[in-house]
Amino acid sequence: xxxxxxxxxxxxxxxxxxxxxxxxxxxxxxxxxxxxxxxxxxxxxxxxxxxxxxxxxxxxxxxxxxxxxxxxxxxxxxxxxxxxxxxxxxxxxxxxxxxxxxxxxxxxxxxxxxxxxxxxxxxxxxxxxxxxxxxxxxxxxxxxxxxxxxxxxxxxxxxxxxxxxxxxxxxxxxxxxxxxxxxxxxxxxxxxxxxxxxxxxxxxxxxxxxxxxxxxxxxxxxxxxxxxxxxxxxxxxxxxxxxxxxxxxxxxxxxxxxxxxxxxxxxxxxxxxxxxxxxxxxxxxxxxxxxxxxxxxxxxxxxxxxx
Numbered sequence: 001x002x003x004x005x006x007x008x009x010x011x012x013x014x015x016x017x018x019x020x021x022x023x024x025x026x027x028x029x030x031x032x033x034x035x036x037x038x039x040x041x042x043x044x045x046x047x048x049x050x051x052x053x054x055x056x057x058x059x060x061x062x063x064x065x066x067x068x069x070x071x072x073x074x075x076x077x078x079x080x081x082x083x084x085x086x087x088x089x090x091x092x093x094x095x096x097x098x099x100x101x102x103x104x105x106x107x108x109x110x111x112x113x114x115x116x117x118x119x120x121x122x123x124x125x126x127x128x129x130x131x132x133x134x135x136x137x138x139x140x141x142x143x144x145x146x147x148x149x150x151x152x153x154x155x156x157x158x159x160x161x162x163x164x165x166x167x168x169x170x171x172x173x174x175x176x177x178x179x180x181x182x183x184x185x186x187x188x189x190x191x192x193x194x195x196x197x198x199x200x201x202x203x204x205x206x207x208x209x210x211x212x213x214x215x216x217x218x219x220x221x222x223x224x225x226x227x228x229x230x231x232x233x234x235x236x237x238x239x240x241x242x243x244x245x246x247x248x249x250x251x252x253x254x255x256x257x258x259x260x261x262x263x264x265x266x267x268x269x270x271x272x273x274x275x276x277x278x279x280x281x282x283x284x285x286x287x288x289x290x291x292x293x294x295x296x297x298x299x300x301x302x303x304x305x306x307x
Contacts, residue, residue: 048136114141182256220245
């Protein structure tokens, strides 16, 4: 067989949108262990069964492959920090995460959208992972939305819908696109702003934005929403997305601005100035967040980019 490119294959697998879980158990000495996983599948209702796939690279792989009981905790959309905690190595993950124990002593993450306590039924080798099959003996679940994962990025249906299903008649949509260390900005009479368009029909907002950028000679792949706010003065709902892409034949008023120069520019509005200043700082730290609110006030919600 032709050898497949592992990175390309991983990217292709990442095209499947999943939820995010934390799988927990106890080591033979009783120590609580856990890892973040999106390889979770419900298998059967009668008997009630599910599976997860621990990787052999885990320091706790042997403990999970031999455990008698484990639990799967489906994370809520505001539990990104917990997902990141259990994805990191070399720390006491449970020290900073609120949890309880089920009647088997297995940790359950507090605030999870759902938790399934399982009896281990079989652990099958599967390449660089294993398939851990469990029979659900008890579960709990609540209302809310789950944390999503797509192409190496977290997403939230609740937060995304704030951008994709606005009530305003006119939606201004734009992209924050960095190419070769330079951010693409449009120069207007009022100042600089990201490439943007006004959409009257926002039923397919993302695709409409992609198509509109293509007509301007900009090929983009949209990432998560980055700044979503209402401009009451203009009766406009604004949604700006992080994006990757390339420029083919862009108009002359589009300029590539170095990251360090973003703070010194005159922008088309105070809201755009605040957004671009935030982007400049967050790009340097890699600690990104989504702003939701109005031009005057709002909240930020952290998310992660990349693997």
